[in-house]
């Protein structure tokens with residue numbers, strides 16, 4: 001690998017980066033191995049994983065390749081859509097429909113000689129710990145909260161205090177319109193993704209009764225069309241958000257309802273935005289956040305300068321406003337904290353209501369949870385026999401099932417960790 | 428406009444069924460949700476001049492070509508060197524070495540978007556354009572929508588910024604300087620007016636100063652005899668107007684002011700409930716502060732009246748804005764209740780469809796009335812100033828009225844102003860020492876580089892001039908300290924950190940720094956061109972060791 005990499009390195013290729021790698025700066029750690037040592041590691045040994053080959057991923061891959069990382073892997077489960085082309089600059093019109101990971105990897109290898117990018121077109125959940133163990137660093141450019149929680153928990157679980165290499169720094173980026181954030185997570189040491197779950201914007205959810213009975217906004221009419229009308233009219237056809245004909249049907253159905261109620265503002269674009277939960281995205285913001293992520297990866301891999309501790313957010317709507325701070329670890333974080341979460345509930349609360357609370361609480365957000373105590377199963381989502389057997393508990397009061405200060409373990413099939421609750425009853 | 432014609436427009440708005448979006452709309456969907464068709468049209472009619480094809484410059488251009496800027500011209504004589512081929516994504520490795528860098532970059536950038544035109548000029552540089560071509564060269568430069576200069580040689584940059592500053596009609600000049608982990612961005616412009624600022628601020632519903640139809644409607648509600656369903660669907664705005672009106676009767680016409688009164692007021696609202704779970708009353712309680720938050724002209728808008736009035740040398744593109752602001756000032760000082768025109772957009776609230784549509788209509792009709800009053804005043808102002816009656820189109824007036832609570836006017840400054848202003852330097856040395864440290868370090872690099880280049884004038888390529896530019900820590904320190912007024916010093920650590928990084932990597936255009944600048948600058952260019960969102964006002968300094976940005 002090292003030999004192959006160096007043969008493509010023409011004299012002067014790294015003139016710019018070598019100014020950083022040949023000598024320390026005022027804020028460089030004394031352990032920095034200026035010169036050939038650090039260059040050999042970066043260009044010959046470092047192996048880095050990029051999760052996501054979309055808006056951030058394309059930028060991340062290009063930056064890493066130019067910076068001198070030679071062995072890059074990329075995972076993405078999506079294919080290219082025309083609406084990606086305003087920012088995902090490794091893709092062209094002719095690539096629409098092809099896997100993002102594959103096209104991005106080929107483009108980088110063609111443009112930046114001597115770099116190997118290994119694509120995987122699929123889900124991060126397909127891979128096991130052994131796979132993740134091979135990398136020095138992981139950079140995430142994802143738009144899915146679920147996937148981030150999964151990779152975060154997986155990397156935290158992998159840490160073995162006896163084996164220093166088992167700690168894989170995770171660098172995570174995200175954008176929305178002119179805003180974005182980049183952060184460095186040292187699994188088990190710094191605050192993790194799960195620790196900051198309550199910082200996410202809460203998604204607007206319209207109550208079903210508003211949608212069904214008292215629509216006021218164009219969004220209410222669109223939700224009515226997608227949530228209530230579609231399943232009624234097409235009982236056995238699943239709505240395909242990516243099919244323009246399906247969106248067209250929703251748009252016309254929502255428009256008719258809006259007319260009936262004299263509500264203005266249902267448009268094609270709004271319909272698509274509501275149904276797909278579209279987040280505005282532009283090349284420039286992705287460039288800022290991806291660059292911040294890759295710069296941290298470079299500093300961590302080379303020790304050439306101090307790295308971010310640990311959170312950087314930027315808002316470009318009113319000037320350039322940014323805030324760099326240390327996000328604190330949460331002691332009761334179900335992934336890295338170890339302490340049970342104290343939950344005070346009314347003795348009248350039913351198990352079903354408790355489950356609803358767990359789904360809705362901003363710092364928990366566990367969809368379809370299964371609950372058990374050290375001695376019994378309270379409610380299990382699967383398999384069907386156990387679901388059926390535990391279903392009668394849903395109507396019971398939690399106080400009948402769990403003693404005061406009793407522990408409840410919450411799990412969900414989509415999350416590779418469990419949450420411990422310590423239940424107290426309010427009088 | 429009467430309610431009748433308004434409902435006609437509702438009719439026509441909802442009967443025209445849109446067909447599926449075309450290719451272009453689909454491609455730009457994610458950005459049209461930010462700056463809409465108007466912003467896109469502005470972007471597509473822009474022509475940018477970019478004075479280098481460095482890694483930073485091509486990163487900036489990438490983020491402008493992708494969203495569909497109209498045209499760009501790269502002016503750069505540089506021949507691609509092996510180090511260029513190593514750090515610039517818009518060159519093809521060794522294949523590009525020896526070829527004109529701007530030509531290679533334009534070719535590869537244009538692959539990103541068929542809708543964009545790109546040109547390269549490789550036989551001259553900006554100094555030749557400005558010096559040898561005289562007036563025609565200067566006019567050519569001024570003909571662009573915006574000019575971008577990354578690490579432009581100091582003498583050329585000073586000459587360019589002087590020439591542009593001398594004419595208040597000149598396009599904005601975006602200046603970027605970077606070395607290693609440090610960078611700064613500055614935009615030189617005379618005046619920048621923003622109607623659609625997208626500033627997050629909700630306009631007043633004027634609950635404390637209800638217009639006649641709103642007051643009348645609120646007072647007419649017979650809460651006692653409403654059936655339970657209707658009672659739970661009265662919009663909170665009606666509830667608040669009603670309770671406030673009754674409160675004022677028994678309190679000398681004053682709204683609640685003490686904490687005790689506010690508490691009492693809230694309990695009056697909650698006591699009106701027929702059932703404990705009426706969400707509209709809970710909403711009214713949570714919004715009760717609107718009753719004692721007096722609707723006045725926001726202070727930002729008041730100071731805008733003053734700054735607009737004192738602005739001299741108004742460039743043609745901000746002229747309509749000043750006239751609109753003048754009309755708004757007249758409106759707020761002469762039309763009761765001396766507030767901004769009413770906004771027609773209403774937030775969602777607990778209500779039945781019928782009630783919500785009705786209250787929406789009340790607000791809409793009133794806002795149309797007030798807008799018409801505003802238009803009358805505007806016509807007078809235009810006449811008084813002897814301007815063309817058609818100077819401002821209806822669409823602009825609509826947008827202006829709608830955004831009248833978030834308007835912004837920036838008066839720019841000349842590049843280098845801070846270095847000339849001793850008071851500002853003294854103050855910044857205390858309040859923004861880290862940011863100033865970066866500015867001084869980059870300034871020292873650029874003046875030392877200019878001296879170095881002069882000494883090496885015989886060498887043709889920029890590469891040759893760059894390769895052996897290795898200023899010592901002492902030279903940089905002396906050069907940077909010379910900018911500061913006598914007796915003014917930065918905290919030692921902030922100064923040393925910046926100077927130390929500059930000495931470490933005096934000519935490094937790092938891929939990550941270039942990419943980050945590419946994003947920051949493209950955002951600013953989009954804001955300047957679309958006249959939406961608010962651009963930076965000052966020097967934006969960037970430190971990628973500690974990962975922060977800060978305005979100097």
Ligand SMILES: [Zn+2]
Pocket residue numbers: 191192193194195329330333334335336337
């Ligand atoms: Zn955690």
